[in-house]
Amino acid sequence: MQRYLLNDKTAIVNLELSRIVIISDDAHHIKNVMRMNIKDEIIACYQEKSYLCEIEEISNKEVCLNIVNEISEMSELPCSVTIAQGLVRREKMEEVIDHITELGADFYLPVIMKRSTVKMVEDKLDNRLTRLNRIAKEAAEQSHRIKKLDVLAPITFNQFIQMSKLYDLCLVAHVDKENNLYIGDAIKNESKILILVGPEGGIDQSELSLLELAGFKQVSLGKRVLRTEVAPSYIMSIIDNIRGNNHEI
Amino acid sequence: MQRYLLNDKTAIVNLELSRIVIISDDAHHIKNVMRMNIKDEIIACYQEKSYLCEIEEISNKEVCLNIVNEISEMSELPCSVTIAQGLVRREKMEEVIDHITELGADFYLPVIMKRSTVKMVEDKLDNRLTRLNRIAKEAAEQSHRIKKLDVLAPITFNQFIQMSKLYDLCLVAHVDKENNLYIGDAIKNESKILILVGPEGGIDQSELSLLELAGFKQVSLGKRVLRTEVAPSYIMSIIDNIRGNNHEI
Numbered sequence: 009m010q011r012y013l014l015n016d017k018t019a020i021v022n023l024e025l026s027r028i029v030i031i032s033d034d035a036h037h038i039k040n041v042m043r044m045n046i047k048d049e050i051i052a053c054y055q056e057k058s059y060l061c062e063i064e065e066i067s068n069k070e071v072c073l074n075i076v077n078e079i080s081e082m083s084e085l086p087c088s089v090t091i092a093q094g095l096v097r098r099e100k101m102e103e104v105i106d107h108i109t110e111l112g113a114d115f116y117l118p119v120i121m122k123r124s125t126v127k128m129v130e131d132k133l134d135n136r137l138t139r140l141n142r143i144a145k146e147a148a149e150q151s152h153r154i155k156k157l158d159v160l161a162p163i164t165f166n167q168f169i170q171m172s173k174l175y176d177l178c179l180v181a182h183v184d185k186e187n188n189l190y191i192g193d194a195i196k197n198e199s200k201i202l203i204l205v206g207p208e209g210g211i212d213q214s215e216l217s218l219l220e221l222a223g224f225k226q227v228s229l230g231k232r233v234l235r236t237e238v239a240p241s242y243i244m245s246i247i248d249n250i251r252g253n254n255h256e257i
Numbered sequence: 258m259q260r261y262l263l264n265d266k267t268a269i270v271n272l273e274l275s276r277i278v279i280i281s282d283d284a285h286h287i288k289n290v291m292r293m294n295i296k297d298e299i300i301a302c303y304q305e306k307s308y309l310c311e312i313e314e315i316s317n318k319e320v321c322l323n324i325v326n327e328i329s330e331m332s333e334l335p336c337s338v339t340i341a342q343g344l345v346r347r348e349k350m351e352e353v354i355d356h357i358t359e360l361g362a363d364f365y366l367p368v369i370m371k372r373s374t375v376k377m378v379e380d381k382l383d384n385r386l387t388r389l390n391r392i393a394k395e396a397a398e399q400s401h402r403i404k405k406l407d408v409l410a411p412i413t414f415n416q417f418i419q420m421s422k423l424y425d426l427c428l429v430a431h432v433d434k435e436n437n438l439y440i441g442d443a444i445k446n447e448s449k450i451l452i453l454v455g456p457e458g459g460i461d462q463s464e465l466s467l468l469e470l471a472g473f474k475q476v477s478l479g480k481r482v483l484r485t486e487v488a489p490s491y492i493m494s495i496i497d498n499i500r501g502n503n504h505e506i
Binding site: 082083084103106107110111112150151152153190192230231232233234235238241242245246248249250252253 | 331332333355356359360361401439441480482483484487490491494499501502
């Protein structure tokens with residue numbers, strides 16, 4: 009069933025009255041792309057809950073929904089994962105955001121690192137973030153998630169170190185050091201996990217030292233060397249295997 | 258260190274004399290792209306072994322190497338995995354091949370399925386396969402593998418069913434059926450594993466029935482719905498987590 013992730017910018021929601029009015033591009037999508045009609049059903053996700061809804065009215069720019077019932081869905085991981093990545097080229101960033109959204113990540117955080125070879129131009133930042141967040145929304149809807157990944161604005165490395173204090177577990181994927189901890193062994197029952205992946209050129213030694221001081225653990229991503237656009241998918245798959253599918257219980 | 262995956266078409270190898278002569282594009286790469294010189298070292302991989310080599314001579318089209326010693330590398334999975342996929346668009350196929358090579362798969366097998374919306378034109382098939390295999394070679398070298406993934410020519414669904422008999426474990430990733438087995442629980446100690454992922458449009462019911470008859474187990478890829486280009490990376494990551502990194506031993 010078609011699914012829409014809504015928030016207070018894209019819909020007027022009144023749960024007490026079981027009413028949702030979609031006022032965003034999603035209304036256009038329901039009306040003109042999906043060509044849906046009154047009485048058709050969709051799933052609306054709002055504030056991390058999902059609702060089976062029936063279309064009650066379709067006007068020029070709005071779609072009114074009646075909430076039939078709340079649905080219990082288990083598509084989210086039991087922990088919140090932020091993938092931080094040294095700033096990489098636009099196409100790679102889009103691919104990573106698409107993949108890790110499907111795989112259950114909550115935040116994508118671009119970090120300006122020493123070996124990042126690209127820059128995000130300040131003027132274009134808003135447009136870029138809007139586009140990246142749209143990619144995340146579509147991937148979340150497609151993969152039956154009930155919340156979308158948030159793409160955050162790029163921050164400096166120092167800001168990143170500060171921000172890392174908000175997490176229960178901070179990891180950095182790095183291959184050079186011998187006897188690294190395998191990522192699968194580093195993830196326990198933490199509820200807020202931050203994992204940094206370097207840019208194409210890798211992580212500078214000075215950055216690694218600062219990360220270590222800030223309490224980051226170095227982890228390996230297995231025995232092969234993964235490129236920066238493949239590493240985030242691997243990380244999210246491993247976390248999903250360990251935390252998202254309690255197959256051993 | 259720069260790494261080259263060689264075979265009998267791209268190099269003349271005499272292990273007894275500790276000699277390798279590279280006669281392929283790799284010679285051009287060593288000479289003109291990497292601008293390497295005599296006495297520089299590279300890693301040459303041949304017949305699933307890797308050798309530290311020193312460049313002894315660089316001529317117009319050939320590079321002669323002296324094998325210094327064999328290196329013990331553990332970058333390969335202990336099982337051979339074939340990812341079969343309903344025929345998908347070229348760009349998606351290239352992305353998948355690149356990713357699953359880095360993640361340790363041995364074969365990529367395109368299957369002509371009912372809901373495949375694309376075709377591989379017979380005339381262009383050789384060129385396409387050459388290009389896809391080059392992508393696999395580069396991804397293998399980049400990720401420090403000692404063998405490359407082989408991209409096989411597309412086969413029909415019936416041929417695929419026949420071919421599946423060569424495997425110890427045959428799985429099909431499918432989300433519709435309730436109470437599916439999670440892929441992480443389906444992988445044990447098999448040495449030859451075949452996993453089919455549908456094309457964009459999914460797997461037709463008639464195909465699912467034939468797969469079941471042929472002994473395929475249906476598996477889920479977790480709680481979210483993964484698109485056909487993300488599913489193979491997820492599968493390979495989970496197999497690597499379970500089989501490639503014996504972290505529980």
